Amino acid sequence: MASRKLFFKDARPEQRMSAATLLLVHGAGGSHLTWRRQFDKLSDKFRIIAIDLPGHGRSEGGGEVTVPAYCRHVLDLMESLDLRNVVLGGHSMGGAIALEIALMGSSRVGALLLVGTGARLRVLPAIFSIIREDFVVAIEGVGNFMFGSGASGDLINEEKQLLAKNSGDIMLKDFTACDSFDAKDRVGSISLPTLIVCGKEDRLTPSKYSEFLHEKIAGSEAVFFDECGHMPMLEQSDKFNNCVSSFLLKL
Numbered sequence: 001m002a003s004r005k006l007f008f009k010d011a012r013p014e015q016r017m018s019a020a021t022l023l024l025v026h027g028a029g030g031s032h033l034t035w036r037r038q039f040d041k042l043s044d045k046f047r048i049i050a051i052d053l054p055g056h057g058r059s060e061g062g063g064e065v066t067v068p069a070y071c072r073h074v075l076d077l078m079e080s081l082d083l084r085n086v087v088l089g090g091h092s093m094g095g096a097i098a099l100e101i102a103l104m105g106s107s108r109v110g111a112l113l114l115v116g117t118g119a120r121l122r123v124l125p126a127i128f129s130i131i132r133e134d135f136v137v138a139i140e141g142v143g144n145f146m147f148g149s150g151a152s153g154d155l156i157n158e159e160k161q162l163l164a165k166n167s168g169d170i171m172l173k174d175f176t177a178c179d180s181f182d183a184k185d186r187v188g189s190i191s192l193p194t195l196i197v198c199g200k201e202d203r204l205t206p207s208k209y210s211e212f213l214h215e216k217i218a219g220s221e222a223v224f225f226d227e228c229g230h231m232p233m234l235e236q237s238d239k240f241n242n243c244v245s246s247f248l249l250k251l
Contacts, residue, residue: 006073007058008032008051011043020248021047021083022113025074027092028174029142029166031057034091037237038244046248051077055170063173067096067181074101078108087248089113091233092205093174096121096181102190103183111193111251112217113244116202116230118209119187119216121178128175135168148201148229155234187216194220195247197240199228221247 009032013019022042026034032050042048053070054061064070074097078086088109090098095117102109131138143160194217198210207224214222223243228235 004054004060006052006054006060006077008049008077009039010047010049011039012047013044019045019047020087020251021049021085022087022089022244022248023074023078023083024048024050024113025088025090025094025097026050026053026056027090027094027116028178029056029163029171030091030094031162033057033162034094034231035233037234038241041237041241042245045245049077049081049083055173056166063170065173065176065180067093067100067177070097070177071100071104075104075106075108078106083108085110087111087113087251089115089244090117091115092117092230093121093178093181096178096183099183099187099190100181102192103186109192111247112190112195113247114194114196114210114213115233116198116205116210117213118205119184119213120182120209121205123175123179128172131168131171131175135171136164138168138171139163145203146230148199148227148235150227151229151231151235159231159234184212187213188218190217191219192217193247193251195244196220196222197225197232197243198222199225199230199232199235201228202230204230 024035031052035050052059055063088098095114233240
């Protein structure tokens with residue numbers, strides 16, 4: 001795509017004609033692997049696409065420092081694949097990207113899936129400091145903070161290993177993009193069908209963030225998972241996949 005190569009994973013059912021398309025955008029320090037537990041379960045009914053943003057996963061580039069800058073890459077992908085009436089899903093920073101694209105009025109987006117995100121994503125100054133001072137310690141701390149009480153040790157360690165594949169520079173850029181994002185005064189104008197999913201034990205984007213989105217986006221649906229933190233698509237993947245499937249089938 002354009003002057004740099006961006007990776008995306010694309011899976012679809014054998015019966016392609018009527019399948020909804022779900023385009024998934026990961027959060028800070030993530031990749032398409034954020035959605036690894038969705039592909040097998042959802043691609044039998046729907047087309048599932050997950051992008052690696054610039055500087056993440058298998059994509060080239062050095063990342064971006066604003067949400068609108070990341071939006072351009074997602075919009076470019078939608079245009080290059082000629083995606084129409086897509087369900088745009090995003091986790092955390094990816095949710096901010098999905099919200100911003102919806103607010104831009106893209107005609108290619110037909111619905112939203114917002115996971116562990118918010119209309120404003122302020123980042124504690126201490127997080128920036130620890131990333132600069134000791135990236136290994138930062139990954140350990142963020143990795144532990146991401147999960148709820150129901151997550152297994154294996155899953156937590158798996159995610160820490162994936163986070164550690166990032167550079168400190170990418171993490172700083174991602175958190176800078178999050179910290180500058182504020183759409184609280186604008187999200188009320190969104191009228192797209194929207195599913196909001198959040199863990200009740202999410203300490204990075206607390207459930208009040210999702211409650212605010214649910215209150216402001218008319219007609220939205222919101223689901224809150226018990227004993228679940230910031231990663232419901234991994235922590236409680238079966239429940240998450242069932243919720244998403246039910247939402248997509250109603251569109």
